Amino acid sequence: MAAVRGAVPQWKLKDVEELKELMKNYQTIGIVSFRGVPAGQMQKIRRELRDKVKIKVVKNTLIEKAIEEAEEFESLKEFLGDQVAFVASDMNPFKLFKELEKTKEPSPLKPNQVSPVDVVVEKGPTSFPPGPVLGDLQMGGLPAAIEKGKIVIKDTVTVVRAGEVVKPEVAKALSLLEIKPVKLGLDTRVLMEKGIVFTPEDLAIDVEAVSGQFTEAYTKALNLAVNSAYVIPETAEILIAKAFMNAKNLAVNAGLPVKEAIPEILGKAYSEMMAIASLLPEEALDEDLLA
Amino acid sequence: MEYVYAALILHSAGKEITEDGIKAILEAAGVEVNEARVKALVSALEDVNIEEAIEKASFAVAPAPAAAPAA
Amino acid sequence: MEYVYAALILHSAGKEITEDGIKAILEAAGVEVNEARVKALVSALEDVNIEEAIEKASFAVAPAPAAAPAA
Amino acid sequence: MEYVYAALILHSAGKEITEDGIKAILEAAGVEVNEARVKALVSALEDVNIEEAIEKASFAVAPAPAAAPAA
Amino acid sequence: MEYVYAALILHSAGKEITEDGIKAILEAAGVEVNEARVKALVSALEDVNIEEAIEKASFAVAPAPAAAPAA
Amino acid sequence: MEYVYAALILHSAGKEITEDGIKAILEAAGVEVNEARVKALVSALEDVNIEEAIEKASFAVAPAPAAAPAA
Amino acid sequence: MEYVYAALILHSAGKEITEDGIKAILEAAGVEVNEARVKALVSALEDVNIEEAIEKASFAVAPAPAAAPAA
Structure with missing residues (x-):
């Protein structure tokens, strides 16, 4: 940052030193965003993670300075910006990611923020008796009315769309209805362990999917082994069965009178005869078929 | 059933199915x-369509495991 | 399958299944x-036991598999 | 079944199915x-067509699903 | 599959399955x-247990007409 | 899938599945x-649970001819 | 199965399947x-054809019919 003018104040240098210590001493470090997280929730997060994760909120410029002084951390730079905190932990990145995700709580939209989601309010009754709330809801664009002594929302409406700025009136109406359309908490931007960069995509593990991959891999291996007739303990029985079935199929389909296939051959001939017979009129059938 | 089997013999042998054939x-x-x-x-x-009818017969009966679903 | 059909004609007609019979x-x-x-x-x-083999076949043919549990 | 297996060895090895081959x-x-x-x-x-005959599931004699109403 | 068929010939003929037998x-x-x-x-x-494996094969083929369209 | 196959080699060989093992x-x-x-x-x-995932595969391969119509 | 997995790694990585590759x-x-x-x-x-062999369901072996009473 060329913009830094003059000497860096002593307390800031101390912060940079502290960050560098964290980078040096912890297995996993990272950058998380906490934009919009209320102070109260932030305190709670700090309290709950105290023993597992160091969270240091400092200016981007200071993190950047700390990063610049150790080459291996250079790649973290692109994840800076906005309201970020520096985290450090002795958990591996995947565990740390899970912990960080757990800090997210359903939260209301704030006035004038850009909504990340469509917010839909369903029609139906509210818990409010008639009163000034009616006006607040209407100001927020909701079709509110009084019915049977209660305020009701008469139609389902989308009050704000993803990417739109949330008008203060809308935010107020939503908070009155206790609608919490977003999840706020520490939002992982990047984690790093031993110089390896993990983005949220790397970190969000879908156990089902991984398990499915193992199933698929085994199936493919088994298919390959069986279809190439590679005899190993896992395929021996299958291949014997398959060879037998091939022989039996051939015997039956070609009418080869071998002992193992005779019952099937007779059955096949009989069922073919019955299939034809089922298509014939009565006068073409003999007595045993009419019975 | 003899009559139908007789027809099937002719069919299976690639002969035309005629009254004389079956009688013989x-x-x-x-x-x-x-x-x-x-x-x-x-x-x-x-x-x-005898071929089809026969085919169907084996269908109903033979459920072909061969086709067991690839995962 | 001609040979098998021929044997079944004999069986169905209550005759013994002999080489001469099938040939004829x-x-x-x-x-x-x-x-x-x-x-x-x-x-x-x-x-x-031809009767038995056929018996089994008619079972198998009988549709109604609906009830057969897929594994 | 040995005879059928012998034929299948010849087939599987891409050889013609002959009397001499099977005997050998x-x-x-x-x-x-x-x-x-x-x-x-x-x-x-x-x-x-051996390839086809091998693949085509043979006939299900056995199980006769208990639940299946015989026709 | 030649190798497997060869093993089954030996089994089917009541012989022991040996390397020499299969090679021959x-x-x-x-x-x-x-x-x-x-x-x-x-x-x-x-x-x-070859006998068992074969047994299983006959099972596998037989059953489950379940989805098979009745003729 | 290479990564998964590598893990399966270790599993199949009774080794612990480690980062170093897969990398090697x-x-x-x-x-x-x-x-x-x-x-x-x-x-x-x-x-x-790898064992379970494999179990599922053997099921998929093995049984269930159920729905498969004969060719 | 380790050996097959090793072959699949090579295949999956676009390498030729050789004895040396698998051994390594x-x-x-x-x-x-x-x-x-x-x-x-x-x-x-x-x-x-490995691609094909991988995808083709290997065979319906065993259990399936559990519920289907063998005749």
């Missing part, structure tokens, strides 16, 4: 032939 | 008979 | 060969 | 024998 | 290793 | 390599 087979088997039935059979089979 | 039927059908196949078939059928 | 295999296996059966086998397989 | 069969069939495959086969089959 | 295998295969993927896989295995 | 992978996994098995595998795979 049944007589060779020592069966007393009912001419009306032979006529009815041959006439009814004119509209039957 | 196939010849009547205009089939060039392979003696070895006739012998092999008759010999294979010797110890078989 | 069975003899190598120490099986006393019945010439008539070999002849019958080769003749029966003459017009058969 | 395959050579008689004019197959260029890969010793490693023979060894692998014999060794893997040591722990297999 | 992939490198031996001449595959350029992505460390993050190796780590992700090993970490995911904490919650994945 | 297994050794990296700390597996004591049985040369005969490697040879057997490579030979078995020689004429196989």
